[in-house]
Amino acid sequence: xxxxxxxxxxxxxxxxxxxxxxxxxxxxxxxxxxxxxxxxxxxxxxxxxxxxxxxxxxxxxxxxxxxxxxxxxxxxxxxxxxxxxxxxxxxxxxxxxxxxxxxxxxxxxxxxxxxxxxxxxxxxxxxxxxxxxxxxxxxxxxxxxxxxxxxxxxxxxxxxxxxxxxxxxxxxxxxxxxxxxxxxxxxxxxxxxxxxxxxxxxxxxxxxxxxxxxxxxxxxxxxxxxxxxxxxxxxxxxxxxxxxxxxxxxxxxxxxxxxxxxxxxxxxxxxxxxxxxxxxxxxxxxxxxxxxxxxxxxxxxxxxxxxxxxxxxxxxxxxxxxxxxxxxxxxxxxxxxxxxxxxxxxxxxxxxxxxxxxxxxxxxxxxxxxxxxxxxxxxxxxxxxxxxxxxxxxxxxxxxxxxxxxxxxxxxxxxxxxxxxxxxxxxxxxxxxxxxxxxxxxxxxxxxxxxxxxxxxxxxxxxxxxx
Amino acid sequence: xxxxxxxxxxxxxxxxxxxxxxxxxxxxxxxxxxxxxxxxxxxxxxxxxxxxxxxxxxxxxxxxxxxxxxxxxxxxxxxxxxxxxxxxxxxxxxxxxxxxxxxxxxxxxxxxxxxxxxxxxxxxxxxxxxxxxxxxxxxxxxxxxxxxxxxxxxxxxxxxxxxxxxxxxxxxxxxxxxxxxxxxxxxxxxxxxxxxxxxxxxxxxxxxxxxxxxxxxxxxxxxxxxxxxxxxxxxxxxxxxxxxxxxxxxxxxxxxxxxxxxxxxxxxxxxxxxxxxxxxxxxxxxxxxxxxxxxxxxxxxxxxxxxxxxxxxxxxxxxxxxxxxxxxxxxxxxxx
Numbered sequence: 001x002x003x004x005x006x007x008x009x010x011x012x013x014x015x016x017x018x019x020x021x022x023x024x025x026x027x028x029x030x031x032x033x034x035x036x037x038x039x040x041x042x043x044x045x046x047x048x049x050x051x052x053x054x055x056x057x058x059x060x061x062x063x064x065x066x067x068x069x070x071x072x073x074x075x076x077x078x079x080x081x082x083x084x085x086x087x088x089x090x091x092x093x094x095x096x097x098x099x100x101x102x103x104x105x106x107x108x109x110x111x112x113x114x115x116x117x118x119x120x121x122x123x124x125x126x127x128x129x130x131x132x133x134x135x136x137x138x139x140x141x142x143x144x145x146x147x148x149x150x151x152x153x154x155x156x157x158x159x160x161x162x163x164x165x166x167x168x169x170x171x172x173x174x175x176x177x178x179x180x181x182x183x184x185x186x187x188x189x190x191x192x193x194x195x196x197x198x199x200x201x202x203x204x205x206x207x208x209x210x211x212x213x214x215x216x217x218x219x220x221x222x223x224x225x226x227x228x229x230x231x232x233x234x235x236x237x238x239x240x241x242x243x244x245x246x247x248x249x250x251x252x253x254x255x256x257x258x259x260x261x262x263x264x265x266x267x268x269x270x271x272x273x274x275x276x277x278x279x280x281x282x283x284x285x286x287x288x289x290x291x292x293x294x295x296x297x298x299x300x301x302x303x304x305x306x307x308x309x310x311x312x313x314x315x316x317x318x319x320x321x322x323x324x325x326x327x328x329x330x331x332x333x334x335x336x337x338x339x340x341x342x343x344x345x346x347x348x349x350x351x352x353x354x355x356x357x358x359x360x361x362x363x364x365x366x367x368x369x370x371x372x373x374x375x376x377x378x379x380x381x382x383x384x385x386x387x388x389x390x391x392x393x394x395x396x397x398x399x400x401x402x403x404x405x406x407x408x409x410x411x412x413x414x415x416x417x418x419x420x421x422x423x424x425x426x427x428x429x430x431x432x433x434x435x436x437x438x439x440x441x442x443x444x445x446x447x448x449x450x451x452x453x454x455x456x457x458x459x460x461x462x463x464x465x466x467x
Numbered sequence: 468x469x470x471x472x473x474x475x476x477x478x479x480x481x482x483x484x485x486x487x488x489x490x491x492x493x494x495x496x497x498x499x500x501x502x503x504x505x506x507x508x509x510x511x512x513x514x515x516x517x518x519x520x521x522x523x524x525x526x527x528x529x530x531x532x533x534x535x536x537x538x539x540x541x542x543x544x545x546x547x548x549x550x551x552x553x554x555x556x557x558x559x560x561x562x563x564x565x566x567x568x569x570x571x572x573x574x575x576x577x578x579x580x581x582x583x584x585x586x587x588x589x590x591x592x593x594x595x596x597x598x599x600x601x602x603x604x605x606x607x608x609x610x611x612x613x614x615x616x617x618x619x620x621x622x623x624x625x626x627x628x629x630x631x632x633x634x635x636x637x638x639x640x641x642x643x644x645x646x647x648x649x650x651x652x653x654x655x656x657x658x659x660x661x662x663x664x665x666x667x668x669x670x671x672x673x674x675x676x677x678x679x680x681x682x683x684x685x686x687x688x689x690x691x692x693x694x695x696x697x698x699x700x701x702x703x704x705x706x707x708x709x710x711x712x713x714x715x716x717x718x719x720x721x722x723x724x725x726x727x728x729x730x731x732x733x734x735x736x737x738x739x740x741x742x743x744x745x746x747x748x749x750x751x752x753x754x755x756x757x758x759x760x761x762x763x764x765x766x767x768x769x770x771x772x773x774x775x776x777x778x779x780x781x782x783x784x785x786x787x788x789x790x791x792x793x794x795x796x797x798x799x800x801x802x803x
Binding site: 058061062065066068069070071072073075076078079080081083084086087090091092094095097098099100101102103105106107108109110111112113114116117118121122133166167170397398399400401404407408411412415419422423426429430452453454455 | 503505507508512520521522524527528530532534536539542543545547549551553554557563567568570571576581584585587615616618619763769773774778781784785792
């Protein structure tokens with residue numbers, strides 16, 4: 001493949017959204033967690049909830065700030081790099097994005113200020129309401145953005161006039177065939193991701209100080225939640241898969257690296273698929289299981305990629321491997337949750353170092369699953385931006401040269417590689433400090449020259465010139 | 468579909484309002500970010516930062532809403548203008564990333580505070596300059612072929628756009644100084660009054676140059692302003708600008724707390740109206756009118772229903788969050 005503006009724009013979009021999605025994957029769940037903690041604190045009066053909440057609000061504030069600024073970049077990408085796409089689908093999708101702003105962003109932003117800085121300025125109930133509004137805002141945001149994304153996967157309720165998409169039925173546009181499944185799968189995935197982070201941090205706090213009430217509460221609360229959510233997510237994922245089989249058969253064929261349409265297909269555990277040879281090598285397969293899982297019928301038929309013209313197939317390797325990584329993460333999650341449940345039943349949840357260690361290691365597992373799942377669904381949609389209707393290659397801005405996009409991509413790479421590790425280190429530092437009940441002390445250390453203006457150098461230069 | 472109602476004027480008004488809210492709200496907090504670089508010590512820097520820490524996020528949200536609003540209401544304009552200002556938008560976004568994370572990073576990371584101080588100050592300035600470039604490029608117009616931008620990604624480099632870039636630095640600086648006068652006292656406020664006066668002089672100079680340059684650049688703009696009877700009807704705009712400028716100058720030198728900020732807002736309103744008068748009814752200057760670039764009635768109607776319900780609610784709770792953080796900020800009583 002040639003490194004032209006289309007491929008570079010795709011890489012750039014993947015880069016900025018891949019990093020961005022990590023933040024909502026965390027903050028959507030944490031916002032709800034904080035709202036629950038503030039509610040428990042308000043209604044039970046127990047200080048431990050306030051203490052845990054304050055601790056997570058500190059971490060949340062960093063992640064959310066990063067989420068806001070990396071999120072602002074996203075809508076502009078559609079204009080700068082995908083202007084033909086933005087022109088073609090504006091009449092259908094742009095109101096969905098606008099509603100995201102109207103229902104979610106303003107809500108989050110206004111109440112976030114109160115959540116971060118207003119604990120002493122507003123009454124406790126207003127503080128709880130603010131936490132609740134931030135949490136609801138993150139869910140509204142997920143609703144609209146996933147409606148738009150799902151429409152690109154399974155477009156509905158539209159008509160095409162002169163190459164432009166127009167809406168015929170807004171209900172069908174929003175609740176398009178894949179939306180309910182995708183929305184459930186992603187939001188539950190985000191809650192699972194955040195829960196594993198809290199579980200890991202709780203385990204760390206308990207391992208460091210076994211009597212830590214905050215750590216025990218975090219561990220216990222999230223383990224209950226995960227006991228429900230992880231199996232639930234597996235059921236939703238299965239249903240989402242059936243939906244993909246019905247509406248995006250080429251994507252499903254790529255996920256399974258299935259080349260020929262067959263009944264009683266095996267389940268491919270591992271293989272090296274080749275787009276050129278149209279076959280797999282080193283395949284490890286379990287007979288019949290593929291049909292059973294994909295169609296819920298031992299005799300079920302699964303479409304193969306050869307049923308689709310070569311220029312209408314997604315690349316196979318990325319969806320194939322990413323899907324196996326995602327499912328692998330799910331299996332590991334289930335194992336950890338079962339182990340935790342068994343330990344809780346035996347009354348040993350807080351004093352088995354191996355489990356605490358495993359929970360710590362598992363803290364980032366949700367992010368791996370989210371990124372893998374996102375690769376499956378977005379690469380699996382190729383070579384289309386609107387599935388079956390608008391090609392990715394015909395979506396890019398015509399004025400862009402490879403150099404333009406190479407420069408901007410380099411800019412985004414440099415900035416993100418600076419911001420993200422830095423943010424992560426600051427969040428880890430907060431974790432290391434722990435949820436100490438004492439008021440946060442602003443560090444006495446001052447960098448550089450605290451008693452001089454930031455622009456001192458430039459100022460003296462300017463004054464030197466004028467004198 | 469028969470044309471029952473024309474939503475374009477209403478959407479023009481709504482989008483105009485959204486963009487103006489952005490310019491006003493993020494304008495003062497980008498301006499505060501630039502003046503932050505001139506603060507003499509850590510205590511006053513903390514004070515300055517705290518005047519905007521609880522509200523900057525909401526202010527920046529208007530940028531998203533303005534951008535997506537343009538896309539939703541006038542998609543053809545969005546598809547032409549945004550790729551035409553590829554690099555100014557890139558630079559603006561990256562600069563906004565730096566200044567945005569600086570709020571949290573600076574507070575949580577005392578060892579690297581100097582670095583994030585610079586990121587905050589330069590990020591604010593660079594984002595402002597880039598927005599000025601976008602404004603100048605927009606006023607000058609674009610090369611268009613069919614429904615797409617037909618120039619190169621470097622078309623934005625022009626003397627006029629550089630001028631509007633510099634002008635916006637002082638414009639936002641003036642708004643920022645007005646905000647600081649409103650929210651602080653003592654030495655920080657006194658410095659803001661001095662900086663405000665310098666910004667005011669330079670922004671007036673820039674307004675004057677732009678006002679002479681644009682009619683020279685475009686015959687249609689010259690005709691709009693100087694043809695009879697427009698010259699008489701539009702005369703209040705420059706006259707009011709002069710009056711507001713005079714008022715602001717005196718307010719900066721006196722003890723009044725709120726007038727400089729509202730004077731600066733007045734200057735922005737008048738400049739904004741001036742640009743609107745020059746370009747109306749074009750949304751892509753010389754190529755497409757608001758009506759030609761508009762989205763379908765169905766799209767505009769669908770979004771209008773929600774907007775008319777939600778926007779007042781948004782203004783209400785945004786107002787409430789400003790009210791929670793009302794009053795002067797002292798260096799020793801930060802929110803953190």
